[in-house]
Amino acid sequence: MPKETIKSGDVILEARGITKRYPGVVANEKIDFEIRAGEVHAILGENGAGKTTLMNILFGLVQPDEGDILLHGEKVIFKSPLDAIRNGIGMVHQNRKLIPAHTVIENILLGHPRAGNILDLKTTSEEISQLCKKYGFKIDLKAKVWQLAEGEKQVVEILKALYRGAKILILDEPTSALAPPEVEKLLESIRIMTSQDMALVPFITHKLPIVLTVSNRVTVLRRGKVTARLETKDASENSLAKEMVGREVIFRLEPVKVDLGKPIIQVENLSAYDDKDCLALKHLSFDIHEGEILGIAGVSGNGQQVLAEVLAGLRSVEEGSIFLDGDDITHSSSLVKWKKGIGYIPENRVDVGSVAEYSLLENVLMNYYFDGNYSRWGILEDKKIKDLTRQIISEYSVAAPGPETIAKNLSGGNLQKVILARVLSRNPHLIIANLPTQGLDVGATEFVQKKLLEAKRAGAGILLISEDLDEILSISDRVAPMYEGEFMTIMSVEEARREDIGAMMAGLKQEAQLT
Amino acid sequence: MRLGKYEIKLVPKLKVNGWEAALISFVAVLIALIIVGLIILKAGVNPLVGYKEIFAFAFGSKFGLPLTINRSIFILLCTFAFIIPMRAGLWNIGTAGQLYAGALGAFAVAFAFGAKESQGLSVSPAIIIPLMILGAILSGAVIGAIPGLLKGRFNTNEIVVTMMLNSIAFWFVSYMIKEGGPFMGGGGEGEGFKLLDPLFGPLVMGQPFTIIIALLLAVVLYLLFSRTSIGYQIRTFGQNPAAAKYSGISSYKIPLLVFILGGLIAGFAGYHYFAAVPGVYKITMNYGDLGDLSFYGIICGLISQMNPLAAIPIALLFGGLTNGGRFVQGKLKLGFGIDYALLGVLMISLVAFQFFYRYRITWERVKEDQ
Numbered sequence: 001m002p003k004e005t006i007k008s009g010d011v012i013l014e015a016r017g018i019t020k021r022y023p024g025v026v027a028n029e030k031i032d033f034e035i036r037a038g039e040v041h042a043i044l045g046e047n048g049a050g051k052t053t054l055m056n057i058l059f060g061l062v063q064p065d066e067g068d069i070l071l072h073g074e075k076v077i078f079k080s081p082l083d084a085i086r087n088g089i090g091m092v093h094q095n096r097k098l099i100p101a102h103t104v105i106e107n108i109l110l111g112h113p114r115a116g117n118i119l120d121l122k123t124t125s126e127e128i129s130q131l132c133k134k135y136g137f138k139i140d141l142k143a144k145v146w147q148l149a150e151g152e153k154q155v156v157e158i159l160k161a162l163y164r165g166a167k168i169l170i171l172d173e174p175t176s177a178l179a180p181p182e183v184e185k186l187l188e189s190i191r192i193m194t195s196q197d198m199a200l201v202p203f204i205t206h207k208l209p210i211v212l213t214v215s216n217r218v219t220v221l222r223r224g225k226v227t228a229r230l231e232t233k234d235a236s237e238n239s240l241a242k243e244m245v246g247r248e249v250i251f252r253l254e255p256v257k258v259d260l261g262k263p264i265i266q267v268e269n270l271s272a273y274d275d276k277d278c279l280a281l282k283h284l285s286f287d288i289h290e291g292e293i294l295g296i297a298g299v300s301g302n303g304q305q306v307l308a309e310v311l312a313g314l315r316s317v318e319e320g321s322i323f324l325d326g327d328d329i330t331h332s333s334s335l336v337k338w339k340k341g342i343g344y345i346p347e348n349r350v351d352v353g354s355v356a357e358y359s360l361l362e363n364v365l366m367n368y369y370f371d372g373n374y375s376r377w378g379i380l381e382d383k384k385i386k387d388l389t390r391q392i393i394s395e396y397s398v399a400a401p402g403p404e405t406i407a408k409n410l411s412g413g414n415l416q417k418v419i420l421a422r423v424l425s426r427n428p429h430l431i432i433a434n435l436p437t438q439g440l441d442v443g444a445t446e447f448v449q450k451k452l453l454e455a456k457r458a459g460a461g462i463l464l465i466s467e468d469l470d471e472i473l474s475i476s477d478r479v480a481p482m483y484e485g486e487f488m489t490i491m492s493v494e495e496a497r498r499e500d501i502g503a504m505m506a507g508l509k510q511e512a513q514l515t
Numbered sequence: 516m517r518l519g520k521y522e523i524k525l526v527p528k529l530k531v532n533g534w535e536a537a538l539i540s541f542v543a544v545l546i547a548l549i550i551v552g553l554i555i556l557k558a559g560v561n562p563l564v565g566y567k568e569i570f571a572f573a574f575g576s577k578f579g580l581p582l583t584i585n586r587s588i589f590i591l592l593c594t595f596a597f598i599i600p601m602r603a604g605l606w607n608i609g610t611a612g613q614l615y616a617g618a619l620g621a622f623a624v625a626f627a628f629g630a631k632e633s634q635g636l637s638v639s640p641a642i643i644i645p646l647m648i649l650g651a652i653l654s655g656a657v658i659g660a661i662p663g664l665l666k667g668r669f670n671t672n673e674i675v676v677t678m679m680l681n682s683i684a685f686w687f688v689s690y691m692i693k694e695g696g697p698f699m700g701g702g703g704e705g706e707g708f709k710l711l712d713p714l715f716g717p718l719v720m721g722q723p724f725t726i727i728i729a730l731l732l733a734v735v736l737y738l739l740f741s742r743t744s745i746g747y748q749i750r751t752f753g754q755n756p757a758a759a760k761y762s763g764i765s766s767y768k769i770p771l772l773v774f775i776l777g778g779l780i781a782g783f784a785g786y787h788y789f790a791a792v793p794g795v796y797k798i799t800m801n802y803g804d805l806g807d808l809s810f811y812g813i814i815c816g817l818i819s820q821m822n823p824l825a826a827i828p829i830a831l832l833f834g835g836l837t838n839g840g841r842f843v844q845g846k847l848k849l850g851f852g853i854d855y856a857l858l859g860v861l862m863i864s865l866v867a868f869q870f871f872y873r874y875r876i877t878w879e880r881v882k883e884d885q
Contacts, residue, residue: 023527312761313763314760314761333763333765334760334761334762334763335763335764335765336763337763338762338763344761346761348757351755351757351758352757352758352761353758353761354758355751355754355755355758356755357754358751358754362747362751365747366751366758366761366762367762369744369747369748369751369762370744370763375743375744378743378744378745379742379743379744380742380743380744380747382742
């Protein structure tokens, strides 16, 4: 049980030699670190570095094969999250574990020992209000969770942990779903909590600046091992990235300039509906030339997804026309479009871009089953496909033992590499890349961007959809901010000012108003 | 979990190879036999004697073995009719209706060539028999196409559609063979007319030739799913329809195709039982029992994990046990329903043991240093 006299800086929890193996992979290898009261100790690592496993071990969801966890110097075994919670460990999940139809207070009380048969909402709400006051949270306890913004849901999860007496709070990607003002609020709450001698352990994949602002200590994981253990004041963005990835990372790629060739795709007056039967594309006209990247900048839900699907043949065109290399493909099916040289990298790589239960070989087949070079009389030529998959694995350095590896065992970054490689290996004339680097870590992001630039150099036209303005501005040739189904303008990237594009993404400025 | 001094753990398996799966199924069958053995014991009969009788009749006797083979072929064909749509993630609950349609199709061809009037055939049986088979599979395919078409075009629930079609086909057969229906047999006993001898399905080494087709189909379907582009498209659609659509696989053609293929094979099962099994050669009064029997195709398909080759021994087991179970029930005067109990427990056991396809149990001594 937590000791009464904890001072700031005391070691509360210690991990010693934590090792966890899964079939074919060592997720954690001899990991040591210590968590001190009143400090923020960030755990940093790329996808697949073993963060999730470590987090699950600390919270009792997974038992380590070797190694010990010491609480106040005494060895403890967390057989289940309940043990961890009883010992003062709280978890704030990235995918919120809340019941949307219940109120804030009901969610906080859920699973609490006091919530037996009768709910004493009055006492509870007083106690929670006091907690809110102590830590500076503002939240309506009677609101239903579905009504809350993402940042408020996070507050509910934090309160839930605090109300159960958490002294150590594990935060899984705490800033990933939050808008910038919400991030500010979270950072403020973190400062208050640490001033009350709480220990916070955020697990972070990207967002290195957050680590630098908020943490006291950083432990960096790479491939299941600790590669660096340092105080934040001795760290920089570059040094942390280097430890994470294992090599120098270029944060800004050099723009590649190639001479524009003839237009590949010409879109005129294109309109289409979304799933809710709302007009999601409103009379778009644009073209993309050989060797050109057109960056569509916008906040998700402004018609980018519909645009990508219409071009890929997955959604029907209401009005307008699409020409590819001079051929009318307005109403062609997606199969015809694949065959004619359109390559689509979908936003949802797990549910749309791949089949989780399939091997990598079968996933590569998704873009080759119709290819006459890979089948004869309808019978697939296994050897050719196997060779192609092997080539993809080695060329893109996919972390997988071989073509028979099942896709669901791959990390997000590796899966995206497979999808990208599969699409690019067809040498498409037009590449539609929908949020190609979303959720990827630093190393994988850089890799994907490099590959897109390579394809551009080889003469492909690319439609790049991204929410990340830095990405758009660093690799596009022209940029089109999109708002409510329309392009606010299309301008060359050299002329584009960051603030203007940002304002247009929010629908604030029209082209005519720019000076 | 702690058990005494041992720590028991469940470890997820990445892959199950064929031999392991076979061993797991074998143990499952053994366990089921032990459980039902207790029931037989309760009925005052030595289970070993009971099982000896069951297996001796089903697989070792002159009378029982042909029955077992005929039933097993029938169940195997129904399994294929279920497996093909299931690989595309669609449930064909309509094998019963499809096989009724197949039977009617076959007998319609015979009827058209004057088989009922028994005035001698104007055309050679070598032409009529293939046409009967064609009639059977086309009729099955047409009935099968309906849920496939509705699924692909309007995303209708295929389970509801196939079940309703079962009823329609059932009563249509009844209309055709009973009380003055066009296919009514001479005796007026509510049966269909009997085929003329030359139109009996040919025998190969004393067994209906359909056994060869059924075994061949197992290999063809296995290769279809593992080696061909169309098989890949069907599987992808079944695994993840959104990913299939993204890859350009038609969400209209695949449901239609798998249901046509399924219906076609179920139609052939109808031909097999009513036109090729020795001693039958007519649409029998109890044709509804065959519809019920076709549901073993679903069980068989699920247990074999949609693998057409693995379905062969399972179909044989079910064919034998439905047969032998009924036999010992009479011979040893066991209670009514012991055959169903045996099949029921067997199914539950086989399904329960699929747990071991995904997990393995390990135990280790807990260290005493705590």
